[in-house]
Amino acid sequence: MTKTIAILGAGAWGTTLANLARVNGHEVRLWSRQGDLSLEDVVKNAEIVLSAISMKGVQDVALLVKSCQVSPHTIFVTATKGLDAKTTRTPSQIWQTEFPDHSVVVLSGPNLSQEISQGLPAATVVASKNTAAAQVVQQIFSSGRFRVYTNSDPVGVELGGTLKNVMAIASGVCDGLHLGTNAKAALVTRGLTEIIRIGKVLGAKTETFYGLSGLGDLLATCNSPLSRNYQVGYQLASGKTLTEILASLPGTAEGVNTCQVLMQISQQQNITMPITEQVYRLLETQVTPKQALDELMLRDTKPEYHQ
Numbered sequence: 001m002t003k004t005i006a007i008l009g010a011g012a013w014g015t016t017l018a019n020l021a022r023v024n025g026h027e028v029r030l031w032s033r034q035g036d037l038s039l040e041d042v043v044k045n046a047e048i049v050l051s052a053i054s055m056k057g058v059q060d061v062a063l064l065v066k067s068c069q070v071s072p073h074t075i076f077v078t079a080t081k082g083l084d085a086k087t088t089r090t091p092s093q094i095w096q097t098e099f100p101d102h103s104v105v106v107l108s109g110p111n112l113s114q115e116i117s118q119g120l121p122a123a124t125v126v127a128s129k130n131t132a133a134a135q136v137v138q139q140i141f142s143s144g145r146f147r148v149y150t151n152s153d154p155v156g157v158e159l160g161g162t163l164k165n166v167m168a169i170a171s172g173v174c175d176g177l178h179l180g181t182n183a184k185a186a187l188v189t190r191g192l193t194e195i196i197r198i199g200k201v202l203g204a205k206t207e208t209f210y211g212l213s214g215l216g217d218l219l220a221t222c223n224s225p226l227s228r229n230y231q232v233g234y235q236l237a238s239g240k241t242l243t244e245i246l247a248s249l250p251g252t253a254e255g256v257n258t259c260q261v262l263m264q265i266s267q268q269q270n271i272t273m274p275i276t277e278q279v280y281r282l283l284e285t286q287v288t289p290k291q292a293l294d295e296l297m298l299r300d301t302k303p304e305y306h307q
């Protein structure tokens, strides 16, 4: 059945998702700050409101939407991968707080938008506490080129997509320093352990991180030069400053902000996050890429545990 869908954020991801829904015959209205359509007109009577806004704009946009007329049955979908710098909340937590009586669905997976725009096959996950709402969103986006799975752990799905961005920065550094395949495998595997450790504290289920939105997105983002987060790390390893890199980066690298928020959480809650800590210190120019590597390699010896 044809749905009316408002997509907020006309960047790389919002545009790609809009095209996927249009190809399936849905009526899509795309909103951005630069566009001609008003937010009021875009969200009016929309059955789905999907946000692909960068993390830094989510809270403000959610408040703007709240001031518009939204149908009581509207399902909110969030595709942002980040954490709020002020409150440390996830995007779905922000949308749910502002719209407590609506269903909120998280859409996240190994989804490099450039590949999807080219028509290459991909899979993703839609997660919600409300299974029926997740199934509606699954039908909207599913096609022979885009396979959509449902999941009932929205926070886990959301955190998989968010936390891997910090590991993608670390992986870019690893490749930029030409440390080899063994080093990369060790980094990504220990990265997953670190993601699970913090994810569990933040309320996610461990098994979710072994799925598409966790391990799947970690593999995609840590291995692709198309990833902006990976690019940040790769270019830091080549000696560029973060300011230079961000100035020429196409779009948003959420891992930079996420890393700062994670350091805040790890200090408050006393969680060991060695890779995140070294990425943070690198971004803050407290260590060089080579020093960050040495810090990780020379940590105390210990048994291999996975959580």
Ligand SMILES: NC(=O)C1=CN([C@@H]2O[C@H](COP(=O)(O)OP(=O)(O)OC[C@H]3O[C@@H](n4cnc5c(N)ncnc54)[C@H](OP(=O)(O)O)[C@@H]3O)[C@@H](O)[C@H]2O)C=CC1
Residues within 6 Å of the ligand: 008, 009, 010, 011, 012, 013, 014, 032, 033, 034, 052, 053, 054, 055, 056, 057, 058, 060, 061, 079, 080, 081, 082, 111, 112, 113, 114, 250, 251, 252, 254
């Ligand atoms: N690109 C990808 O492959 C994927 C991206 N994502 C996630 O989707 C999100 C968006 O990424 P992407 O589309 O690539 O990023 P882009 O930088 O291409 O687009 C970001 C969008 O957010 C909007 N925006 C930013 N700040 C604000 C604000 N304060 N108020 C209103 N709108 C704002 C921008 O609007 P304006 O144009 O007006 O600045 C733009 O429409 C990120 O969280 C990213 O992690 C998830 C999966 C895949």
Ligand SMILES: O=C(CO)COP(=O)(O)O
Residues within 6 Å of the ligand: 081, 109, 110, 111, 112, 113, 161, 165, 168, 217, 220, 221, 226, 227, 228, 229, 230, 252, 253, 254
């Ligand atoms: O989330 C993504 C792929 O799943 C996009 O990664 P980047 O934001 O690093 O480009």
